[in-house]
Each structure stands twice: as C-alpha cells, then as structure tokens.
Amino acid sequence: MKLKRLEKMRSGGTRTKMQLSIPIPKTPDGRVYRYSPNADAHPRHFVLGDTVAGFAADPAKAERMKYTPGTAGTVCPYSGVRADDEEFMHPDDRKAAVKVVEQAALQDMQDAFSEMLAGVARRSKSLTYKPAPRKSKPRPRFGRRDLMRLLVCDCCGRDYGVFAISLFCPDCGAPNLALHFAREAELVGQQVDLAEGLGVEQQELAYRLLGNAHEDVLTAFEASLKVVYLHLAQNRGPGSAPVKQVGNDFQNIEKGRRRFDEFSFDPFAELDAKELAALSLNIQKRHLIGHNLGVVDAKFAQHAKEAKLGETVELVAADIRTFGTLCQKVVRRIDDMLAQAPLPPPADQDEENYAQSPEDTIGDLSPEGTAIGKWICETSIDGLPGPLDEEALISSFPDLSTDQISEALADLAEDDYLDLSHAISARLPRVRVCEDLFLTFDTYCMETNPVADALQLIPLVLSKETVDVPALHVESGLSLRRFNPAIGLIISEIGEGRVSGAWVDGYPTPYFFIVDSDRVAIKRLARRLSA
Template sequence: MRNLERLRTGGSGSKMTVGVPPPRTPSGRVYRYSPKEDAHPRHFLLGEVNAKFTIVDAARSRMKLEPRSPQTVCPYSGYVGLDAEFNHPDDMKAAVELVKHAAMSDVEEMLASAFKGLNNRSSRNSLVRIEAKVSSRPRPKPRFSRRDLLREMECDHCGRDYGVYAIALFCPDCGAPNLRLHFSRECKLVGEQVELADTLSSDRQELAYRLLGNAHEDVLTAFEATLKVAYHYALSQRPEIKAKPVKNEFQNVDFGRDRFSAFDFDPYDNLSADELAVLRLNIQKRHIIGHNLGVVDAKFAKQATDAKIGETVHLIGQDIIQFASIGQKVIDRLDEWIGGTTSPKPLNPPAPVPDGPAADKKDNQQMSGHCKVI
C-alpha cells in the first residue's frame, strides 16, 4: 500500500489511520468554516503566525483563549470550539477524494504485480496457456485550488494572520476583539483612495472628484456596517432584549444612539462637541454625494455654512481622512465595550478637528474635485 502509506498518521497491521492536510492558498492560509449557522458568512481563512510578534500581558486580558491552542474562535460570532469543528466541508470532501485515489492506485499496483507473476509461471509450450493483463486508465491526482480573501488581517494582540469575508469581531486564534483593527483597515484603504486622487493632474478634476466621493461614501458604509455588526452581536448576548429589524438607523447619530441605549451604552460618548458636529455634517454630505450626485440641497445648505443650493458639494482629502478618524474613535469605543477593556495596542493618532461649533471651516485648499492631504 505504497500510496496510502504516504498518508499514514497512525494505526498498526490492517488498521491504518490516514490523514490529509487541508489545501492551502498561495499565501499559505487554510480555509475555515464556522459551525454556527447564524455566523454569516461563516467562511474565513487562517494563516501563519508572525514569528517576530511578542504577546504582551495586557493583551491577554482581552483574549478568549490562549493563542495557538487546539481551539478556534469564530471571528463573526465569538463562538469557541475545537479546531476540527471548523474544518471546511469542501476540504473534507477533498480529503476523501485523495484517499480514494491513493487506495485505487494501490489496488491497481497490487493486481498488476499478481497477474505479472501468473504470466511468468505459464509455460510457452503448454497445451493451454493462460495470460492475464491488467488494463487501467491513469487517474490524475485530485488537485484543489484556493484563493485568498480580499480583507487580510493580522491580529494586533497575538500576531495571527487571517482573512475574512465580512467584518471580523474577534481574532480566530486568540479571540481578542478585532473590531477596531478591521475598521482601521477600511480607513487605510480610504486614505489610499485620497492619495490616488491627489496624484491626478488638474485636467482630470472630474475623475479626482469621483475618487474622493467614493472614498467619502466608503467611510460611512464601513462605519454603518461596523455599528450594525456590533449591535447584532450585543443582541445575541442579550436574548431578553427584543428589537425591530435594523434598517438604516446607523446612518444617523441620534437613531444609532437610541438603538444602543437598550444596553445602557452610548458609542459616541468619547467624542467632543466639535467631533460630533463634524461626524453629523459628513454623514449628511454622504447622502448628498450618494443620492443627489453631489448637488447641494436646502437641507444640507442649512448645516454647512459655506454650501450654496445647486452647487456641487466640496470635497477635501483632509476632511475625508478626518471623517474616517472620528469614525475610528467611535469604533474604538465599541471595541472597548465588547472587550471589557481598552486595547493596549494604539492605532494611528486621530486627525485634528477644527475648533468651533460649526466644525465645517475650510481652508484655501477647498476645490470641487482635487484634494491635498496634509
């Protein structure tokens, strides 16, 4: 059983135990699948550990389990289970196919060897001569490809590399809250969009404006989605609280605050009055960009003192970075609430917020499309 022997992991005599390592992506990650049916989308990837990473004692207080243990944490729900519970169903099917291929190859080799001996024992001069031949069509060894996911992460508590389809609440290795880390990744991508717009020449103002508009919308999209995920997780931990299905409440500070009041928690309580004003203004600006092609209407003109009805809303790269930075402070507060303590790993410092209640002042860099990041 030459081929099966290569897969042997234990056993003795006629009882052989075989094992097949799961397929890996080009970057070395393994597909995992949450056993929790309501942990959408259930799929995620688990990679290697950063060998240079040092785990500090303060980070351990936020972990669900010791890193590198034989358990896995669902990044979407926080469920903790044995590694085997998270085997991807497609990988298990692939393992069966590989074992079947090895077994069939061994059977064919054994039959070919047996019949070859029979042919050698048959005399050419005998009255009756029996000749046996084994005919088989070569079977290609099954191969299974894997692709990496779009959102790549590295836990800033334990150094584990992983990838997710949706917003990750927890690290799949140590279980530490990773909500702030996930939103930080979104902010980084937004910053790259702003930088790209800044490289465009003056004759490509329209394209620059589109890029800035997309970056601005992406901030609120990520912000709203992250608040929603945190809210649903909180509901899952407090089944006695009954709530109506969430619509677009988290595109509004007051409605979002009202949702979290059921848990006696305010995700905006760490914002100053000026920061809150900037957040409100940018949320409204996103609606103008997304639903009115960037054209200022009467409602927005009341909020932004420099906006005129019928004109295109101004976009400045630094304002978008500032919007993302304020959103990050809110998500940091959510992460602290979920984890019970503040993360010992600081992220990038927030962008400064201008003084004044209006918080919508602009400098000489204000343009309809182009931006300059300070």
C-alpha cells in the same frame, strides 16, 4: 493485498482497519480554510495562518486576549464562539480528503489486481497475457485562495483572513474591530492620495475618487456598528425580544444611539460637540453623493452654511481624512467595550447642538418638516399612531405649496416619524403617523416627557400578568394624550403574539399578556430610560 499509497497516509489503527491522516490543502500564502460551527455566524468561512515570525506582543494588550495564543481550540471571528479545532474543519476540505483517499485506494487496488494477473498465463501454450502499460493518475489538486481582508492580530500576532467584517481574533479571541476599521481608513487614505495626485485636467476624476473614498468611510462605519449591534442583540440570552429590523439606522447618529441604548452604551460619547457636528455633516454629505449626485439640496443647505442650493457639494481631502478619524474614534470605543476595557470619560457635548440645526428645527429636520411634526403633535387628541387628515394638513399650511408639504413629509419619514405610501395622481402620499413622532416631539410641544411617563407606568405593568390597557389608564392618573405614547413605548417591548390585535377606541390595544422574557425586556427598558 499491499496498500502502499494508503500506508503512507496511515497515522494509526491496524493494517486492515487503518486510521488515516490527510494534510489540509493550503492557500497560496500557506493558510488553511476554516468554517465556523456556529450556523448563525455569517458568512462562517475564514482562513487561518501562522503566528507572524518575530511578532512582539504589547503587554498593554494582553488583557484584551480571552485565550492563551497557540493553545488548542479556535474562535469564530464572526461570533466569538470557541470550539475544538476539528469542529472548524471546512466541508470542502472533508470532501477533498475523501477524494484523495478514494483515488489512493483505487490505484492500490489496480496495482494489486495487476499483480494477481501477472503470472496467470505463464505456463499456458494457448493463452498469452500481457498487461498494458498503466499510468498513475496525479494526486487530486484543490484550488485554494486567500480572502480579501487579511489581518494580523495586534494582540497575539496570528495571521488570518475573513470575508466582510469580523469581531474577534480566531486564536486569542481578542476583539479586532478597530484593527478592521484601521485597514479601511488606510485604504481610504490611499484613495485620497490618488485623487490629490491628479492634475487640473483630471478634476472630474479626482472628485469621483474623493466621492468614492468618502462613501467608503460611511459604508465601513455603518457596517461596523451594525455587526456589533447584531452580535450584542443575538447574545442577550434566551427569551429576549426578537431583534427589530435595523435598516439604515446606523447612518444616523441619534438612531444609532437609540440602538446602543439597549445595552446602556453610547458609542459616540467620546466625541465633543464640534466632532459630532462634523460627523453629522459628513453623513449628510454621503447621502448627497450617493443619492443626489453630489448636488446640494434644501435639507443639506440647512446644516452647512457654506453650501448653496443646487451646487455640487465640496469635497476636500482633509475633510475625508477627518471623517475617517472621527469614525475610527467611535469604532475604538466599541472595540474597547467588547474587550471590557476601561472606557475614557464622555466628552462635553453641550457646548452646541451637534447637528448645528437652527433653533426652530428638531434634529436633522428642515424648518418645514419640524413645523408639520409639531402641528401633528399639538393637534393629536389621543397621541396614537394612525392616518393623517390630508385636507386638515393642507389647510393648516397655506403658505406651503403641495410640493413643499410633500418634501416636508418625506423629511419626517426619513427619521421614521411617518410612514408614507404613494398613489398615482394623488396630491400627497398617504400618511401614517408613527409612535416615534410623539416620543420625540412631545417634549418640545406638550411640555411633557413620554419617557418619564413610561417609567411611571412600568411598575404598574410589571405587577400584572394580563394588562387591561383602559383600566391601566385609569389607574395611572395620566391624561389620555400622555398615556398612549408612554404605553406604546412599553408595548414595543412585548413579544409578538401577546399583544391583542382587537380594536378599542382611544387606545393602541385593549390588552396584552406578559411572560418572563417580556418582564426582562421591560426592566431593561427601564434601566435604559433611567440612564
């Protein structure tokens, strides 16, 4: 049997047992689909083109490349995992290849069958056979498209495209996060240019465009930090503590810092006090634009002296460009950290409080939120998380209305100092105090340092396999009020299922067990706290 169509695809083997080779379908711009073999590398799908003709590599960036460009093997841009090129074959391309072979084989068989019957009635006077005209079906065509974020690696010149945010070049493996964000900054700049080009009669549209551009900066910035944090957390090695839910931590400078403290790295270290203040203020602006239609609220008015309560927050094109530049500076530092490149020294951040908060406030909190947080801290007997007495709260702040107290509680909850649950017709939400409140406020209110106390407890904890918490309290010599926030910080590193859920008066738990992964997590905590 002649198999002329299959023969054209033959790249090896024998005539009866062929080895076939099918060209991979390409996108309109000549890229091929790739699919990461790492199931945890969401979204896995990317496209890969050729090295840009005439690309001249910068010798200064050669050290950032992990692999020689153009050699066999592909790097997952989302996770950095490297494997053979064949392992990155997209499932759709496999199906497409099978479809091409199926149709070619079917048409070859149809041709052979027609040839077999061609002379079947040649000598018969009673039978006549005339094959009907048969048209060959066109070869299957498979639609391919290029992805929205198309990049050219600035280290090796390889052209590729990804969904969302990726971290590495698929060819040389160099970190490309800064390249990603530079493209975001470029697009934001174009939005700002459009807004500036509108006349006075289109002022409302201009403000809307500026608001979208401003929001896009923080969205891209938050996503970049989150992707890197999760990448680092997922590669801590076997036995590491599970990653705690990130939420919107990277919309807050201090929360973002605490996350990266886990890796002894500060992404904001190169920003000076003035730059930190500008970054913090712009993050607050984004919250107003996204959640309050741009109308200045009491909390924002605390941080921006020129802002007036109830007015629309001012958006200036130059401020948006500055916001993007500050975010780029942070992202470049993260990119250098991923590349293990030398990092510039930290800037001086002690000249002024970066959030420009009034002296009687803590962090981004309002004076009312700070006052209630201090009251909770100072009146706690045992330093334990738990429910808050509503009547005692109201009676302790007679000058505040119920609405003012409710807003102050929401302010504290915004920074994870409280958990709130709302009930119909209740004057105030039900309040549960969180550990973070004591860890932050104790240094202001109690003249004690939970971090220093935790460092004192860690050697005692590591010397045991089963920790009897009340007995450890006695051994430590600390007061109960100092002991509980410190031990709570350590317990947060213990894996789920090894902390007793039984109730014991005065302590967060009666006991907990420690395995090797917990010891590693506690030792890392000690290094972070000591840094």
